[in-house]
Amino acid sequence: MKERLLTYLVCPFCAGKLSLTVENAQNEEIIEGELRCVECNRRFVITRGIPRFADLDSVESDKKATAEGFGWQWKHFTQEDARYGEQFLGWIDPVTPDFFRGKVVLEGGCGKGRHTQLAATWGAHDVVGIDLSEAVETAFSATRDLPNVHIVQADIFQLPFARVFDYAFSVGVLHHLPDPKRGFESLASKVKPGGHLSAWVYGAENNEWITSFVNPVREKLTSKIDQRALLQLSKIPASCLYLATKLLYGPLNRSKQGSAIANHLFYNDYLKSIAPFGWREQHTIVFDHLVAPTAFYLARDEFEVWWKDIQAQAVVITWHNKNSWRGFGQIPPE
Ligand SMILES: [Zn+2]
Numbered sequence: 001m002k003e004r005l006l007t008y009l010v011c012p013f014c015a016g017k018l019s020l021t022v023e024n025a026q027n028e029e030i031i032e033g034e035l036r037c038v039e040c041n042r043r044f045v046i047t048r049g050i051p052r053f054a055d056l057d058s059v060e061s062d063k064k065a066t067a068e069g070f071g072w073q074w075k076h077f078t079q080e081d082a083r084y085g086e087q088f089l090g091w092i093d094p095v096t097p098d099f100f101r102g103k104v105v106l107e108g109g110c111g112k113g114r115h116t117q118l119a120a121t122w123g124a125h126d127v128v129g130i131d132l133s134e135a136v137e138t139a140f141s142a143t144r145d146l147p148n149v150h151i152v153q154a155d156i157f158q159l160p161f162a163r164v165f166d167y168a169f170s171v172g173v174l175h176h177l178p179d180p181k182r183g184f185e186s187l188a189s190k191v192k193p194g195g196h197l198s199a200w201v202y203g204a205e206n207n208e209w210i211t212s213f214v215n216p217v218r219e220k221l222t223s224k225i226d227q228r229a230l231l232q233l234s235k236i237p238a239s240c241l242y243l244a245t246k247l248l249y250g251p252l253n254r255s256k257q258g259s260a261i262a263n264h265l266f267y268n269d270y271l272k273s274i275a276p277f278g279w280r281e282q283h284t285i286v287f288d289h290l291v292a293p294t295a296f297y298l299a300r301d302e303f304e305v306w307w308k309d310i311q312a313q314a315v316v317i318t319w320h321n322k323n324s325w326r327g328f329g330q331i332p333p334e
Helices: 003-007 061-076 084-092 114-121 135-143 180-188 208-222 227-233 235-253 256-262 268-274 279-291 300-309
Strands: 018-026 029-037 043-047 104-108 126-131 149-153 165-171 191-202 313-320 324-330
Touching (some): 003 018, 003 126, 084 165, 114 126, 114 149, 227 235, 268 279
Parallel strands (some): 126 149
Antiparallel strands (some): 018 029, 191 324, 313 324
16 A cells, blocks of 8 residues: 555545554555554554455455455456457546546456556556455556555445545446445545546346346356356357357458448347457456356446436446446536
């Protein structure tokens, strides 16, 4: 933890100020220490460089299973992919890299920190990435040399921050929470008046085949089996996906005539978008869909209500790859 993070932090229980005790530091990084709330006296440890406001033993079993599944995955799949930047921009459109310049940014559910890292390299003043899972360890080691990145282990429903952010975003996380809308509202509550918010969630529309066929398998079987076994088992559907994108969707979509045919194929927009990815990335996508105990698929009108209820302004909701919703809006200025 870098000391400048302290200016954004408050007690997640009472919003009181936190006092810092450093036990061990390496250069700018506080490796071991303690944060104590001056109001309610609760203590939060800093271990292995990360302030800990939540741990998996203190959250409900459902959230815990989700975090464990993804945490294990993010530690296992640490491959970097040059397309991450482009993919990230696809999820937060109409936001562009320039938008980050000089802003104080919060990522709700940072996983292994790849978006946090991108936001930092695009010139954010500070980026704070939070996650509940042990993926924070990977995120921390990937970002500790970036002076404007801060990784915090925290629960999105109980964020340890004052209302200090110019921009907050969450991609691919809210739909895995037991109450996605409440997670969204919690994130929005940390954005300054006049600041901005982005969220990307699975769409209900066009995903009926997932909700009808994949979800029952995920809920009853794959989210419950051992992750190492699931990793092997998920190679079967991943191989089908890989062959389909490499032999059919990818080649067809590269020509004008082919695209005309591909447009009639099942799930073309999405499969076209992942066709350039390599085996490991595609395997990750399949594993991701099978590991989570909770996954909500949201209809556009439900997603619209989220933005209305936080009184967001100039909201832009767009359909991404014909299988998901992305939203961007402004928190009302005071
Ligand atoms: Zn407190």
